[in-house]
Amino acid sequence: MTTAFDPIDLSGKTLANRVAMAPMTRSRADAPAATATELMATYYAQRASAGLIITEGIQPSVGGQGYTNTPGLHSAQQVDAWRKVTDAVHAQGGTIFAQLMHTGRISHPSLLPDGLIPVAPSPVAAAGQVFTYQGPQDYVTPKELDPDGIAQTIADYADAARNAIAAGFDGVEIHGANGYLIHQFLAPNTNLRTDSWGGGAADRVRFGIEVATAVAEAIGGNRTGFRISPGNPYNDIAETDPADVLETYATLVAGLARLDLAYLHLVESPDRVLTARLRKDWPTAFVLNPFTHPETTGPGALTHIEDGTADIIAFGALFLANPDLPARLAAGGPYNTPDAATFYGGDHRGYTDYPALPADSA
Numbered sequence: 001m002t003t004a005f006d007p008i009d010l011s012g013k014t015l016a017n018r019v020a021m022a023p024m025t026r027s028r029a030d031a032p033a034a035t036a037t038e039l040m041a042t043y044y045a046q047r048a049s050a051g052l053i054i055t056e057g058i059q060p061s062v063g064g065q066g067y068t069n070t071p072g073l074h075s076a077q078q079v080d081a082w083r084k085v086t087d088a089v090h091a092q093g094g095t096i097f098a099q100l101m102h103t104g105r106i107s108h109p110s111l112l113p114d115g116l117i118p119v120a121p122s123p124v125a126a127a128g129q130v131f132t133y134q135g136p137q138d139y140v141t142p143k144e145l146d147p148d149g150i151a152q153t154i155a156d157y158a159d160a161a162r163n164a165i166a167a168g169f170d171g172v173e174i175h176g177a178n179g180y181l182i183h184q185f186l187a188p189n190t191n192l193r194t195d196s197w198g199g200g201a202a203d204r205v206r207f208g209i210e211v212a213t214a215v216a217e218a219i220g221g222n223r224t225g226f227r228i229s230p231g232n233p234y235n236d237i238a239e240t241d242p243a244d245v246l247e248t249y250a251t252l253v254a255g256l257a258r259l260d261l262a263y264l265h266l267v268e269s270p271d272r273v274l275t276a277r278l279r280k281d282w283p284t285a286f287v288l289n290p291f292t293h294p295e296t297t298g299p300g301a302l303t304h305i306e307d308g309t310a311d312i313i314a315f316g317a318l319f320l321a322n323p324d325l326p327a328r329l330a331a332g333g334p335y336n337t338p339d340a341a342t343f344y345g346g347d348h349r350g351y352t353d354y355p356a357l358p359a360d361s362a
Contacts, residue, residue: 048094057101066103086168104181179235
């Protein structure tokens with residue numbers, strides 16, 4: 001029986017175990033340069049016993065920032081700063097992927113330079129507020145990306161991926177989940193386009209597939225992962241039609257599978273039917289952030305490796321509270337209790353109202 005403590009080959013890279021550290025926004029970068037800090041190097045090095053560390057979201061361009069004090073990978077200064085982080089992790093024997101996250105409409109002009117406004121597939125404002133340096137502010141109506149803007153954004157992802165490798169990362173994860181830009185292209189309430197980038201599922205998945213294609217061509221599919229969260233309503237996403245959710249993500253995964261990526265990272269919905277379908281369709285490593293609402297992901301999630309549901313389990317809050325988590329999992333504890341007020345981004349945050357998927361969709 002395979003366990004969480006067995007090594008796994010990740011497209012030619014041997015991971016020491018099957019416990020991943022989920023990406024979690026920390027807002028600890030130095031502003032305005034958006035550079036990684038010594039504190040971040042210490043933080044990730046402390047958790048290097050993970051089989052795989054996936055970093056906090058890193059903006060691939062200046063227009064991709066959506067939160068205060070988040071880091072980038074679009075300047076030489078940022079590359080140099082990240083090298084201190086990757087060197088620290090590698091010195092402890094760890095493997096670390098950079099998560100590339102363009103927030104799209106989940107931003108605010110005050111977070112962006114040079115008079116930029118947030119972009120999205122369609123000019124649809126998100127409900128709610130974003131925290132800025134001036135305090136909480138309402139989301140604004142984003143600018144619709146035109147074809148040239150789409151092409152430039154795809155190129156920005158590829159450039160950021162090259163920068164990640166130059167900074168010493170072992171690979172990158174493309175963030176296609178949680179209501180950020182790629183997810184905005186996937187969801188019918190945020191993508192109202194009628195051109196070849198919107199409409200039916202086959203067109204709504206195009207942007208994500210083209211981003212992944214550009215990144216894989218830039219650094220290799222073996223160094224590229226992709227994260228999805230089907231049906232996740234976070235950041236005012238509405239994927240409420242079960243048949244459309246199934247068609248959209250089956251089509252997306254089929255397109256991504258042709259790229260021979262290192263892994264697919266699923267932020268799971270409550271219905272494991274879709275999980276089983278995507279697991280069956282995905283040809284390489286399958287990383288699972290299991291649905292555990294209202295609790296955070298705990299030690300019981302390791303059974304998903306033993307029963308074949310996933311190859312790797314991603315832990316969020318539990319990894320913050322327990323930097324040596326793999327050792328504690330192997331020993332059966334004890335565990336420090338996560339403080340929900342200190343994290344966001346890794347585990348499900350009140351994700352309710354997922355659509356029920358068709359019973360025959362596995």
